[in-house]
Structure formats: structure tokens, C-alpha cells
Amino acid sequence: MLVVDILLTGLVLGGMYALAAMGLTLQYGVARIMNLSYGEFLVAAALGAYWAYTGLAVSPLVALALVLPLAFLVNWLIYQILLVPLVRRAKNQGMLEVDSILATFGLLFVVQGIILLTFGNQYYSYSYLSIPLSILGSTVAVNRLIAFAFAIAIGGLIYLALTRTRAGTALRAVAVDPVAARLVAIDINRASAFAFALGGALVAAGGVLVSMFLTFNAAMGVVFTMKALIVVIMGGVGNLLGVLVAGLLLGLAETAVARLVDPGLTLAVTYALFLTVLLVRPTGLFGRATR
Amino acid sequence: MHKFGRRLTAGVLAAAVGWAVSLGTAQSQEPTSIKVGWAISKTGPYVGGATITLLNAYKLWVKDVNAAGGIQVGGKKLPVEVVEYDDRSNSDELVKALERLITQDKVDFIFPPWGTAFSMASGPIFNRAGYPLILVTATTDRAPELAKRWPNSFWLLGTGAEMANGFVEVLTKLRQEGKIGSTVAMVSVSDQFGIEMSTAAREAFKKGNFTLAYDKAYPLGTQDLQPLLQDAMRSNADVFMAASYPPDTLAINDQARVLNYNPKVFYTAVGTAFPLFKGRFKENIEGVMGTGGMNSDSPQFKDYVKRHVEANNAEPDRWANPVAYASLQILQQAIERVGKVDRAAVIKEIQGGSFDTLVGKVKFEDNLRKDAWQVGQWQSGEYYGIAPANKEGAKAPIFPKPAWKAQ
Numbered sequence: 114m115l116v117v118d119i120l121l122t123g124l125v126l127g128g129m130y131a132l133a134a135m136g137l138t139l140q141y142g143v144a145r146i147m148n149l150s151y152g153e154f155l156v157a158a159a160l161g162a163y164w165a166y167t168g169l170a171v172s173p174l175v176a177l178a179l180v181l182p183l184a185f186l187v188n189w190l191i192y193q194i195l196l197v198p199l200v201r202r203a204k205n206q207g208m209l210e211v212d213s214i215l216a217t218f219g220l221l222f223v224v225q226g227i228i229l230l231t232f233g234n235q236y237y238s239y240s241y242l243s244i245p246l247s248i249l250g251s252t253v254a255v256n257r258l259i260a261f262a263f264a265i266a267i268g269g270l271i272y273l274a275l276t277r278t279r280a281g282t283a284l285r286a287v288a289v290d291p292v293a294a295r296l297v298a299i300d301i302n303r304a305s306a307f308a309f310a311l312g313g314a315l316v317a318a319g320g321v322l323v324s325m326f327l328t329f330n331a332a333m334g335v336v337f338t339m340k341a342l343i344v345v346i347m348g349g350v351g352n353l354l355g356v357l358v359a360g361l362l363l364g365l366a367e368t369a370v371a372r373l374v375d376p377g378l379t380l381a382v383t384y385a386l387f388l389t390v391l392l393v394r395p396t397g398l399f400g401r402a403t404r
Numbered sequence: 405m406h407k408f409g410r411r412l413t414a415g416v417l418a419a420a421v422g423w424a425v426s427l428g429t430a431q432s433q434e435p436t437s438i439k440v441g442w443a444i445s446k447t448g449p450y451v452g453g454a455t456i457t458l459l460n461a462y463k464l465w466v467k468d469v470n471a472a473g474g475i476q477v478g479g480k481k482l483p484v485e486v487v488e489y490d491d492r493s494n495s496d497e498l499v500k501a502l503e504r505l506i507t508q509d510k511v512d513f514i515f516p517p518w519g520t521a522f523s524m525a526s527g528p529i530f531n532r533a534g535y536p537l538i539l540v541t542a543t544t545d546r547a548p549e550l551a552k553r554w555p556n557s558f559w560l561l562g563t564g565a566e567m568a569n570g571f572v573e574v575l576t577k578l579r580q581e582g583k584i585g586s587t588v589a590m591v592s593v594s595d596q597f598g599i600e601m602s603t604a605a606r607e608a609f610k611k612g613n614f615t616l617a618y619d620k621a622y623p624l625g626t627q628d629l630q631p632l633l634q635d636a637m638r639s640n641a642d643v644f645m646a647a648s649y650p651p652d653t654l655a656i657n658d659q660a661r662v663l664n665y666n667p668k669v670f671y672t673a674v675g676t677a678f679p680l681f682k683g684r685f686k687e688n689i690e691g692v693m694g695t696g697g698m699n700s701d702s703p704q705f706k707d708y709v710k711r712h713v714e715a716n717n718a719e720p721d722r723w724a725n726p727v728a729y730a731s732l733q734i735l736q737q738a739i740e741r742v743g744k745v746d747r748a749a750v751i752k753e754i755q756g757g758s759f760d761t762l763v764g765k766v767k768f769e770d771n772l773r774k775d776a777w778q779v780g781q782w783q784s785g786e787y788y789g790i791a792p793a794n795k796e797g798a799k800a801p802i803f804p805k806p807a808w809k810a811q
Contacts (some may be wrong), residue, residue: 122630229447234459235718236452236675238654238684240811245662254662326658327627328651330452332493336625371631376622377594 117251119369125253127364128261129323131357133337134344135268136316142351143288143308145206146196146213150221151316152337157228158184158320159329163237173241174259177321181314188313192306195220200305221334228331238328256325263322267315268357275353284308288351289401316341343383347390349400358398362386435745438475440466441487441511443501445518448493449625452650454518456678457541460716461728462515467715469736476740487511495525502526506533512745513735520544521596527554536738536751538731540724543567544600551771556751558734558768560727562776564597565604567695570778570791571671572608574693574801575643577793583803584643584668589618589636591629591656592647598624601647601673617641627655633663643669650675657685657692661808668804669693677780677787679719689782691805696723697780697789699764699797708762722787723780730761764796 133155140148158180165171195216203209242256275281286294287304294301344363348355363383370382390398442462445454466484474481487509489501498517505511506529514535516523523542530537531554538558544550547559578584588609592602602621609616617639620632629652636644644667646656653675660670675681676694685692699705700722708729712720720726737760738753739745758767766773779791781801788799 118631118634122628122634126628225447234446234451234455236456236650236654236678236680238680240658240684243658243662243811245664252663254659328654332448332451367628368631371622372635376591376620376626376632379626380623 121251123365123368125261127361128264131360132264132319134341136312137341138345140312144305149217152334153224155320156334158317159324162321162324184317185314189310192309241325260322349397352399355399437485439511441505442515443489443491445493446490450493457724465732540728564600568605568608572612587617587641588643589641590645595624598647645671677722693781697777698722730763733761734759
């Protein structure tokens, strides 16, 4: 049935968008770093999963358990070495954003260069769990469904952690107002480093999961960064639920337009939706009025 | 006056000595190597295709030529020296790099960049500077017109129209044998190649009395093509054709299998002939048709694959990569026949001569290679040319495409 087709495919696609964007909302919303090299880490993780699967016969789901802590550590180090000096000397948030954009732009080329050296320039692609599953008369691939399930699970888990735990509340406090957070004895440097590292771990998880069904090469990082940025801003910076909802909405809109109108308009509808949301709610769907 | 005279004399003497010395050094300045250059996409969205199809072939050719001592020019063998630039998949960078190769590095010959768009962008530059432009990854129906405008350009892969016509010929024969009907479902990528090929296909289908039951285009970079495939399935066409680029080619094949979409004829364009395609889909490649083709049983080609893997740690694609290598063999043979590094003479030789290459005998007609492979198909694990049906090495198509197996 057409409606079930659109719903199922659209939600699964949207789940992938949300998964790819969750890390950025933490990095931008809490740590206040506009990380332009975000997509490169996704591609790096995807290539790592490819290598693990084709070279070592390790399933990507198992590789996930190794990639997450590794990505956390790497991103934490990057924050301490590259970004803490910028945070220290930034007099206000605007300065930090500009500085971090410039610094992470350079980081983008460094990471891309490392990827090119290690893996070369070609397309990489493998098939894992590309098994059809029939739900309510419509077909979906198992690997995409798994990515969707992870997006919901991870998103939900982190949302709960942010709202129900003390550490999570501290992170949210830093996102709302760093100065006031300092006044209530929250160590904002530690919180920001943690948020940045966690964001990096999330994007690596996203990379491993989407590598199961996408084709990628070293040059695709920017594409993912752009898509993630749209989802993050549309959902409201710093808000995980916003990322989920925005991602799902975009996935549904794209699929609906591809089936009901014309597949050539998928990009157009994505940006149209983005612009409409910003016109109606400039801070994003779940965004805060002041920052 | 006295001072004037002395200075004048000294000046004239110095100039005379300088002129004599320069004459002497000019005469003793003989080329010790042939300098070739290229600007190719080593980063950016075109890097995948550029590496698999062109760069690997270029590098292997340089290795082979230098291992044999070099190119025979006049009485001696001159080794090949390479100057390489990254155009970053950006046409401004490409133009800058080409100008640099011509005016600063002053290379003897330049190899073309990747993709139809960049090939056309480099045309005017090569033409103005008088360099031979032996194009491989350039499929455009404007080739005959451009070949006339740029007599230094040579087009090796055929046009989008030829490939589409070749496909329609295959379909017409199948229809005559009563194996398929007259409906086709077609999707195409909205980039130069996809637009040209689908436009040519629409014409060819109309002339061949086929109806397009589904005809849609998708943006470049789309990897989620399930919605389009589901609509193509509903059209119940016997034939499915995608004028696609590598990432979407892979996505279409994967998603068609998940959806269990089994039309009798299944065709995806660029990327179908890549070794990556075989690596990802294993037995499911059987019967999939694609662009181009290759006389893959020839022992010369099998040896080429072995050497290519040794040099590049990757197999060549089964369509344009061997043609790229052949284009350089043509260049080498032309230089050797002319006997010196004279670009105008080399161009003339390529225009008129006949060349023995990896892909067989090549003779240009009005700077176009008219007998290029148009359609290929994976059969028993190797990619063969199936159209034109009367070309040496052509195989009969497998029909119908076997149903997708679980993977």
C-alpha cells in the first residue's frame, strides 16, 4: 500500500538523518563548537567498519562496541588540544563560533587527508544484512531498520540521561547559559569536553551503522556535515528530541514527494521544509528563545 | 663622449658574447625525457570514478613505458616524466592547473581529466595550445560537432546516443524473439551524463516503438532509490534502465534486490563494470547489463588485469579503464611514428593512422571512434560486451536476468 510504503521508507530514511545529526547537536549546542569536520568522522568510522567487515570478518554491530569508545577518546583529545585554547581566549560566544568554524575547517582537511592516505580515493561499499523484511505489506531492508532502531534507542537513551540524571542536567545547564552554570559550580570545561567527545562517539556510531547500506568515499564528508547541520538547526540547536523529530520529518517529506510528486524535487522539498520551519520558528522546532 | 663610447662598446661586446653562448647551449640542449602532465580529481566528488577509470590506467602506462626504457623518439628511447595536479573536482581548479601545465611546466603532452563535463571544459584550452586531447571519459552527443571545432580532440568511448541506441537494438532483437513487450521503466541521475543518456534513450525508444511507462530523474548523490523502484515495479515494464552514476548504481541494485524487483532486463549505467560492483553483489551480478563492455576473454586483457592489480592493488573497471590505457598506447605509437616531439604532427598521425591497442584495432573516423562497445553484461562472473553484436568478442545476451538471490 502506498501510504504504508511512504511511512515505512520515510521513517527509516529519517532515522538515518537523525542518527547522522545527533552528535552535531551536542557539539554545537553544549560545547558550542560548530564542527565543520563532523562528516569526516562519520566517513572515517564508516571506512573503519568496512575494513573490519571485509578484512577481519567482524560484523559492524560488533565493531560498534569498539568504535564508540575509540571515537569518544579521539574527540576528547581533539577538544583538549585544538579547541580548549580557543575556548579560553574567546571573549564571547560569537567569537568562539567563528574561531571554531575556522579551526574545524582546517581539521576537516587534516582528517580527509588521513583518510585518503589510508584508504585511497575509490568508492567503498559492502553488503550486510541486506535482507528484505515485510512489514504491513511493505518491504524494508533489515540493515536500514537496524539503523532506525539505533537512532531511536540512542536518541531516547541520551534524552533520558540528559533529563533524568544529574550529569545530564549539568550538560543542559551549560547549553542554556554557561555563565550561570559556572555560578552553580558546574565545571563547564569538563562538561563541554564530555559533550564534544560524546558527540564524536555518536557520529562514529552513525557512520558504522550507515556503512551497512551506503556507498561512500573519502570525499563525502561534507555532504553529511551539510545534512546534519540542516537537521540540527531545524530541530533546534542542542535539543536531541528536536534532531529526532526534524530528521524523521525530513525523511517523510522526501519520500512522500518522491512517490507522490517527482523524485527530482527531493532536495527542493528538504530545503523548502527547512526554510518554512525557520520562518515560523526561527530557533528551530524545539529551540530555545535565548542563547 | 669618451665614456659613452667605452660603455657602448662594452655593451655590444657583452651582448655578442651572450648571444654566442646561448647559441651554443641551445644546440646542445636535447630532450632527455618526455614530460607528460595531467590534472585529475584526486579529491572531491569525482575522485572515485577518476581513480578507478583514469588515474590507475595512467600510472600503469607510465610504469610499463619506463620499464621498457621509454618512448622511441628519433634514435633514442626517452623515459616519461610526470607532472600531476589535483583539480579537486572543481572546474576552476582544473582550468588553472591546465594553464600551469602548458605555460609554466611546459609539458610535452597532457592527459585528459575525468568526466564529460571536465572533458568539455578542457577542450578550448587544449585547442588553443595545440595539444592532442585523447578523450576517454567523455560521452556526449555533441562529440561530432566538438570534434570538428577542435580537430585536436579525439573521442574514444562513443556517445550517449550510441549507447542508448545499442541498448534499444538489444531490446528490439529480444522483442522480435517474442521475449519481451514494448514497455520500459527508466530512471536517470540529474548530472551531465545521466541527462544526456536519458535524453538519447527517449529518442531511441520512440524510434524503436517502445513506450516509457515510468520516466523520472533524481538528484546527484541520492542513495535512497526505493521510492523510485517501487513506482517502477508498479509500471509492470519488462525492461528497467537506469542512467546512473556509481553510488546510485550500487544503491539501485541493492534496493531492487531487497524489493525483489525482477524485470526481465535490468540495466544500470556507470559503475556496473566496476570490480567494486562484483565485490558487493557476488552471484547477483549475473545478467545485469551496463554501459560499454570489453572483450574480456582476450589473453591480452587478462594479462592487463594482472599487471593492473600488481601496480595499483585494485582491478581495472571493465569498460573505460582499458580504453584509457589504449588511448596512451595510441599516443605512444603516434609519437614513435612521427619520430619527434611535434604535437601538430602527432595530432595528424592520430587522425589518420590505425593503432593496435589493448582494446583491439583503433582507427578514428573524423576524430571519432565509431565502433566502441555500447552495452555489456555480467556473464558467469566476467563482464562482456554484447552490443554491437558484430564486434569481435561480442557475446549473446543472457535472458532473462536471473532472479535476485538472498545475500
